[in-house]
Amino acid sequence: MKELFASLLALAVLAAMPPTVAGAQEVIEHLIPPGYEPEDAQDEQGLWMEFEEMEKQLNRSALLVRDAELNNYIQGIVCRVAGDYCNDFRAYLVRNPGFNASMTATGMMQVWTGLIIRSSSSSEIASVVGHEIAHYTRLHSLEGFRRLKSKMATASFIDLGLAALTGVGGFAQMTAILSYLAFNREQETEADLLGVRLLADAAYDPHASYQVWYKILAEEEAAVAKREEPGVFAQTHPNSEDRAAYLKSYVDSRYGPPDVEPAADQAFLDILNRHYLLLMEDQLDTNRFGRTRAILERHASIGVNPGLVNYFYGEMYRQRAGEGDQDLAMAAYTSAIDSGSAPPEAYKNLGYLHLKKKETAEAQQRFRQYLEANPEASDRAMIEFYLEDEQ
Amino acid sequence: MKRCNLITFLTLLLVMSGCTAMNYSLVAPGVVAVDDLTVQAGTSWNRAPAAATPSARKNSATWTQDGLLLDRIAIIPGVPDGEPLLITRDKSAALPVFRADMLPNELEELLESTIVKLFGEGQAVVSTANLRPYRFGDQTGVMFDIDATVTDSPKYSGIVGAFIANDKLYLMYFLGAVPHYYEKNVAEAEAIIKSALLSEAPAA
Numbered sequence: 022m023k024e025l026f027a028s029l030l031a032l033a034v035l036a037a038m039p040p041t042v043a044g045a046q047e048v049i050e051h052l053i054p055p056g057y058e059p060e061d062a063q064d065e066q067g068l069w070m071e072f073e074e075m076e077k078q079l080n081r082s083a084l085l086v087r088d089a090e091l092n093n094y095i096q097g098i099v100c101r102v103a104g105d106y107c108n109d110f111r112a113y114l115v116r117n118p119g120f121n122a123s124m125t126a127t128g129m130m131q132v133w134t135g136l137i138i139r140s141s142s143s144s145e146i147a148s149v150v151g152h153e154i155a156h157y158t159r160l161h162s163l164e165g166f167r168r169l170k171s172k173m174a175t176a177s178f179i180d181l182g183l184a185a186l187t188g189v190g191g192f193a194q195m196t197a198i199l200s201y202l203a204f205n206r207e208q209e210t211e212a213d214l215l216g217v218r219l220l221a222d223a224a225y226d227p228h229a230s231y232q233v234w235y236k237i238l239a240e241e242e243a244a245v246a247k248r249e250e251p252g253v254f255a256q257t258h259p260n261s262e263d264r265a266a267y268l269k270s271y272v273d274s275r276y277g278p279p280d281v282e283p284a285a286d287q288a289f290l291d292i293l294n295r296h297y298l299l300l301m302e303d304q305l306d307t308n309r310f311g312r313t314r315a316i317l318e319r320h321a322s323i324g325v326n327p328g329l330v331n332y333f334y335g336e337m338y339r340q341r342a343g344e345g346d347q348d349l350a351m352a353a354y355t356s357a358i359d360s361g362s363a364p365p366e367a368y369k370n371l372g373y374l375h376l377k378k379k380e381t382a383e384a385q386q387r388f389r390q391y392l393e394a395n396p397e398a399s400d401r402a403m404i405e406f407y408l409e410d411e412q
Numbered sequence: 413m414k415r416c417n418l419i420t421f422l423t424l425l426l427v428m429s430g431c432t433a434m435n436y437s438l439v440a441p442g443v444v445a446v447d448d449l450t451v452q453a454g455t456s457w458n459r460a461p462a463a464a465t466p467s468a469r470k471n472s473a474t475w476t477q478d479g480l481l482l483d484r485i486a487i488i489p490g491v492p493d494g495e496p497l498l499i500t501r502d503k504s505a506a507l508p509v510f511r512a513d514m515l516p517n518e519l520e521e522l523l524e525s526t527i528v529k530l531f532g533e534g535q536a537v538v539s540t541a542n543l544r545p546y547r548f549g550d551q552t553g554v555m556f557d558i559d560a561t562v563t564d565s566p567k568y569s570g571i572v573g574a575f576i577a578n579d580k581l582y583l584m585y586f587l588g589a590v591p592h593y594y595e596k597n598v599a600e601a602e603a604i605i606k607s608a609l610l611s612e613a614p615a616a
Binding site for chain 2: 082083084116117118119133135307308309339340342369370376377399400402403
């Protein structure tokens with residue numbers, strides 16, 4: 022009976038996987054050795070030149086996060102997952118609240134800050150990194166480039182040509198043009214599976230490879246207007262639901278189910294706690310309150326500093342300004358302040374909410390606390406205007 | 413998705429290569445009315461045509477000295493409660509909206525998020541500072557400074573003035589590429605913003 026159940030389970034697992042996964046019980050290997058550089062193929066050398074030019078532009082981008090601790094943290098994950106390939110990669114952390122990372126054929130890796138705030142552990146970040154490294158070692162960019170080149174009459178290549186002729190080739194435009202080299206579904210699945218192996222070999226939790234996707238799905242559900250808010254991940258990737266399901270089947274059948282409810286590691290929590298304002302402020306500026314709330318709920322559940330999380334709850338409710346949000350915002354700011362670790366702006370914005378309620382004395386008290394906590398506040402003139410005006 | 417990107421890219425190329433008619437009009441020095449708001453221009457400016465500012469509200473005006481990519485003043489009069497500072501057909505844009513009970517900190521955030529949307533979500537990081545009170549005639553309003561770091565563009569700095577009258581928002585902002593175009597135009601732009609007055613007989 023047990024064997025029958027096991028056979029049925031195995032069949033169910035295979036049924037949930039896309040054909041490539043079902044047929045990929047053999048190990049997917051790297052196609053290139055560490056330190057790889059193109060030697061003979063002219064097209065590959067040309068592709069490398071394009072990406073090297075992109076990297077020069079990326080290096081000049083004002084949107085790069087320059088903080089050493091954040092960069093060392095990301096580079097550390099990349100190196101641990103990459104193993105012998107560590108020196109092949111340069112990781113760039115980019116200020117962008119979306120959930121994404123990318124890799125070029127030359128080993129230039131971009132990680133968006135939105136990936137960090139949407140993860141719950143270093144393992145989840147490492148799962149995305151492993152996926153990108155697999156694209157690199159499987160030469161997926163080159164494969165895509167050659168596939169595209171064989172269709173040179175297509176409009177996509179006209180684009181590339183026009184860009185070259187007109188000189189319209191800024192970094193964002195180059196990125197858009199090169200997105201025509203996007204990996205296909207088969208390559209994505211291959212990268213998923215090799216990525217899982219890299220994750221496990223590096224002693225990260227392989228279950229993170231699907232757990233991160235279930236969290237993205239939960240965020241999609243939480244989006245206020247699901248049909249009106251675009252997904253946070255590129256549409257060239259497999260559907261998040263399918264991906265989470267087949268990765269779960271693959272990982273659980275290979276490594277067994279997860280032992281315990283996954284917990285955030287201290288290194289990840291330290292990074293979030295030390296850089297929370299920088300990491301979250303761009304998300305707040307997206308004005309997408311459902312998504313922001315889902316992220317905050319996750320951060321609260323994994324143990325990010327409650328003072329910081331509650332401050333952003335206050336910001337989210339106050340800016341959403343729906344029915345009852347003012348009271349929710351005030352309660353969140355108060356909790357943040359009571360925790361002793363709220364940023365000074367919590368006092369100020371709580372003060373402004375008291376002003377809205379015509380609670381002048383309370384507003385003034387909070388404004389004074391704000392100026393005490395932040396004597397160099399650049400909006401001192403505005404705050405003093407209210408302190409004088411309301412007396 | 414790819415087809416969409418392709419169309420957008422080709423349209424951009426056409427626009428940038430001058431195939432679309434773009435007639436700028438001269439704004440002479442003196443008092444200039446923009447809907448029910450007046451400002452005092454100290455020197456000549458070029459008013460951008462609607463085709464060059466597709467996301468601008470219909471009754472607003474956008475002026476420039478050296479081209480919109482290098483400097484611009486946007487004069488946005490009479491935004492009603494519940495409406496955004498920009499217009500778009502994109503239902504997924506999640507533009508922030510003005511609310512008549514907004515306080516100075518919220519006006520600052522409103523513009524910050526609006527400028528992020530103007531340059532493209534994920535393509536810009538915008539910050540504000542030096543929020544301070546300022547009187548526009550009889551109206552108590554605010555001024556503040558703004559910085560925008562944008563992918564593929566120079567860094568911008570600027571200055572903003574805003575007040576609420578009759579439950580409507582009147583907002584003027586200047587952005588100039590740092591350092592040259594900001595420094596070249598900021599004094600004149602600040603004077604224009606500070607000169608903003610509500611007309612005595614507001615438009616219906």
